[in-house]
Amino acid sequence: SQQGEEDPQALSIQEGENATMNCSYKTSINNLQWYRQNSGRGLVHLILIRSNEREKHSGRLRVTLDTSKKSSSLLITASRAADTASYFCATDNQGAQKLVFGQGTRLTINP
Amino acid sequence: GAVVSQHPSRVICKSGTSVKIECRSLDFQATTMFWYRQFPKQSLMLMATSNEGSKATYEQGVEKDKFLINHASLTLSTLTVTSAHPEDSSFYICSARDLRNSNQPQHFGDGTRLSIL
Numbered sequence: 230s231q232q233g234e235e236d237p238q239a240l241s242i243q244e245g246e247n248a249t250m251n252c253s254y255k256t257s258i259n260n261l262q263w264y265r266q267n268s269g270r271g272l273v274h275l276i277l278i279r280s281n282e283r284e285k286h287s288g289r290l291r292v293t294l295d296t297s298k299k300s301s302s303l304l305i306t307a308s309r310a311a312d313t314a315s316y317f318c319a320t321d322n323q324g325a326q327k328l329v330f331g332q333g334t335r336l337t338i339n340p
Numbered sequence: 341g342a343v344v345s346q347h348p349s350r351v352i353c354k355s356g357t358s359v360k361i362e363c364r365s366l367d368f369q370a371t372t373m374f375w376y377r378q379f380p381k382q383s384l385m386l387m388a389t390s391n392e393g394s395k396a397t398y399e400q401g402v403e404k405d406k407f408l409i410n411h412a413s414l415t416l417s418t419l420t421v422t423s424a425h426p427e428d429s430s431f432y433i434c435s436a437r438d439l440r441n442s443n444q445p446q447h448f449g450d451g452t453r454l455s456i457l
Contacts, residue, residue, distance in 0.1 A: 333382075
């Protein structure tokens with residue numbers, strides 16, 4: 230299956246700064262989802278943005294979607310040490326049951 | 341919110357043992373469940389997709405006789421790693437969704453760390 234691409238692969242910032250992660254994909258989608266994974270744990274669903282939406286907010290999270298460029302971004306504002314985790318985007322592709330995951334971004338927030 | 345429970349969280353056993361992992365959707369009906377394998381510092385690798393009441397669809401390269409999947413109800417799927425060997429050691433994660441609503445998210449269990457000695 231085609232996997233989406235995320236960049237950067239790793240990001241290390243100071244607490245309080247904003248973190249931006251990007252995701253690109255290749256096919257037409259129903260929606261795009263962002264997940265967080267703490268080390269050794271399962272994935273936690275963060276936010277789902279539909280193909281007809283351009284921006285969505287949830288607390289300190291802001292997600293954008295540009296279907297013309299087949300790309301999405303996740304912005305975490307005012308980062309905290311507890312935000313340290315891996316973040317994955319996943320696309321729900323038209324005509325498919327399964328999500329296609331990106332390679333993930335490992336985010337480290339330094340206190 | 342929706343919760344997926346995966347059990348056990350960790351298994352350590354001898355080579356040749358068969359190991360069963362359970363995945364339950366606790367407050368929604370999961371028409372479809374997915375089983376993933378994850379290696380350290382890598383993304384999730386889909387192993388198989390199971391629809392309630394039918395045979396699982398395995399991804400290329402995944403041995404169906406090695407990884408037995410049963411999805412007998414809308415709330416339970418099981419993955420059995422048969423005659424496990426050290427190379428089967430990995431982190432296995434299940435997830436579930438209700439495909440009757442295409443814009444509902446997919447929810448994940450907390451994973452099972454399998455270690456074969």
